[in-house]
Amino acid sequence: MKITLKDGSVKEYSEAKSVYEIAADISEGLARMATAGEVDGEVIDLRTKIDQDCELTIHTFQSPEGAHAFRHTTSHILAQAVKRLFPDTKLAIGPAIDDGFYYDFDREVPFTTEDLETIEKEMKKIVKEDLKIEQFTLPREEAIALMKEKEEPYKVELIEDLPEDAVISFYKQGEFTDLCAGPHLLGTKSVKAFKLTSLAGAYWRGSEKNKMLTRIYGTSFTKKADLDEYLAKIEEAKKRDHRKLGKELGLFTILEEGPGFPIFLPKGMILKNTLIDYWREVHTRAGYVEISTPIMLNRQLWETSGHWAHYKENMYTTVIDEEDFAIKPMNCPGGILVYKTEPHSYRDLPLRMGELGTVHRHEKSGALHGLMRVRSFTQDDAHIFMTREQIKDEIKGVARLIDEVYSLFGFKYHVELSTKPEDSMGSQEDWDIATDALRSALDELQLPYVINEGDGAFYGPKIDFHLEDTLGRTWQCGTIQLDFQLPLRFEMEYIAADGEKHRPIMVHRVVFGSIERFIGILIEHFAGAFPTWLAPEQVKVLPISEKYHEYANEVAAKLKEAKIRCSVDERSEKIGYKIRDARLNKIPYMLVVGAKEQEEGVVSVRSRFLGDEGQRSLDTFIAEITEEIKNRTIRKVELEEGK
Missing domain, CATH: 3.10.20.30 (Beta-grasp domain)
Structure with a gap:
């Protein structure tokens, strides 16, 4: 062979x-x-x-598939340690995941963080024992009997869901046997660098109708140095957690009166509106017009769009005048209604319509996470209506726009092309044409991409942009979705050059994705220390004492006149305290004013970037910061934290 x-x-x-x-x-x-x-x-x-x-x-281990097998083996070592220490614990599932693994357990007394250290010690013993890992298979009935004998009801349930003629795979290491398809390492000896990281609750099979289990998360590496580096990143991520910084910096809050419905505070609204201003600028330049469509539309519209059949479980619905309505989970049907308000010819196309639309989607309470997963958010949507001949150029135009935006914030990104899912609308021929058009555009742009089989939207294939932040984490934000189906379902038309009616092609696309989620990513990417153009407060004026309040306010007035966001710290505190407080609030610039500054009509500049930048005239400082804001410059932070 x-x-x-x-x-x-x-x-x-x-x-x-x-x-x-x-x-x-x-x-x-x-x-x-x-x-x-x-x-x-x-x-x-x-x-x-x-x-x-x-x-x-x-x-x-260097490949995702290899790391998956390594970490899957670690999850079995975890389960074996738990069974040794707490024999009455029942096993559920324990897969490998990105950057680690977890295992779900059913124990009468739920695990605590104190238990993790004990479990880790037992795991180290199992590794030292260098247990050989063996695979074997059993017919379904024998597999059920084995798991009943071991009193593992969750494993029995999993096996009972398999076909009667299925051959069931198990892995054995020492006294421990687990139902598993693999793959696994040959023995436990290789898994030397691991850490149990956290605990969480998890419903069996993800259903709120089932019992709540305890999930133990962990990670593992082939070398201790790599584990230490990863754990250091986790600690840094905790410091950058957007929920923590959002509260400390007064940006947003989420209250128990509205789980999953974020409330933006005044500083957060400055940040959000600054992003929206930038969005409008780049889209106006790229030839988009802006529209606004209703937040609620009737059932007939959502039936036509296909959302009522394919997405209803995620939609909030109500009844008005004995008619079903739904709060929009997406903006696209509203954009189609705008297109259909007047006839179009080929000369009108491509027609690029942008909408900053608030949408609502029902997310399970356990999935909610700060601004990253919410139930109400603003999508920076745009819908492009075009001829078939214009597809490639329009896709390339959107990809370039997304690249411009991500590059501004210093993000790297990678691209995925997602193909037809099982639950989809339309003919295979249309799907093939649409997928080939996206692939061709990416090839011509020379953008590297990977194929994500079966993960397209139900109405068409898509290109997803996964950006990478300063900690190396990836986030799916931008997307381009090509749609042959909705123009057909809504009977959209345009008059072509031949005088006949033709069907336009539709592109759905976002750049930020959810503005709320993008803000969460930005908070963590910049650790709350936003570039000056984005910072809710750009300058803090710091009078040394009350005698210089008048001069400080004169300085602030000139800054505000130049449209620079600023305030004066008039508290009766020492200047060192005021400087530290301004730094803790991530303010880019501090202008210290005292006797000398007032006498000479200057300001002493301190920055988040270099610390003491010396004295200069106020006009000079205004000219410099105005240029920095205009160019949306990202200054590198060279000052150590706390200096």
Whole structure:
């Protein structure tokens, strides 16, 4: 048999070989680092025997698939430790996830954070025991009997949901056996760097109707240095948590009277409106017109759009004059109504319509998270109506606009092309045309992308932009969705050059995504220390004592006249305290004024970036900061925290 490796080289064998044996044949080092295999696109276990020609990739921890197998093994070590320490605990599920793993447990007395240290110690013992991990399979009925014997009701339920002819996979290490499809490492010895990070409640199978279990989260790495680096990032992320900083900086709040419905405070509204002003500027330049559509529309509209059939469980509905209405979860049907208010010809197209529309979606209470996952938010939507010939150029135009915006904030990003999902509308031919158009636009822009199979919207394929923040975390924000279906369902038309009626093509796109979520990302990206142009307060004037309040207010008046956001700190506090307080509030500039400054008509400038920047005339400072704001410059912070 011929085994074609990732680099194109070919290995030939006369008998079946396991993935691990092939790795060892290539090199001892690769075998030592191998965590999983992939045959013809399917991720498999290192133990799996290969007996026919195929393409083989051998994964290490450096690949997502390899890290997944490594961390999945760690979750089993966690479960084994829990069963040793707390034998009456029932096992639910324990998958690997991005950056780590978790395991759900049912225990009469829920775990506490104090238990985690004890469990970790037991996990280290299991690693030192270097237990061999073995896979075996059983027919369904025997598998059920085994899990009943071990008194694992959740495992029994999972098996009972499988087909009667299913062959059930298990993994065994020492005295511990778990229902699992794998893949896993060959033994426990390799998992030396791990940490249990947190506890959470989790409903069995994600349903609020089921029992609440305790979820233990953790992470693992092949080297302690990598684990330490990751944990340091987690601590930094806690400091940057937008919920914490949002409260400290007076930006927003979410009250128990409205879970998932954020309230923006005065400083937060300055931040939000500044972002919206920027959005309007770039969209006006790109040829968009702005519209506003109703927050509530009748059932017939949502039936026509397909949302009533495909999205109703996420919609808030009511009855008005004995007719069903829904609060809009999306802006697109309203944009279509605007398009249909007047006839159009090919000369009107492309027609780019932007809308900063507030939408509402019902999210489960357990999924709510600050500004990142809410029930009410503003989408910076735009809908582009075009001819088929214009698709590629319009997609490229949107991609360039998104690149301009993300680059301004210093974000890196990667792109995913999502294809037809199982629950979808329209013919395969339309889907193929739409998907090919998106792919072609990305190719011509030379934008690298990955295919995300089956994750498109129900009405068309999409391009998603995942931006990366300063901590290396990724967030899905921008999206471009090509739609052949809604123009058909709403019978949209335009008069083409041949004088006949044709159907326009529609693009749905956002740049920020949800403005609320984008603000949450910005808070964490900048740790609340926004660039001067975005900062709710750009300058704090600090009089050394009450004698200089009048001069301080004269300085503030000139700043405000130049449209610079500022205030005067007139508190009876020492100047050092005022400076520290301004820094804690992440204010970019502090102007200290006392006898010398008043006498010479100057200001002493301190910044969040360099500390003491010396004295200069107020006019000079105003000219400099005005230029910084105009250019939306991001000054690098060179001053150590607390200086």
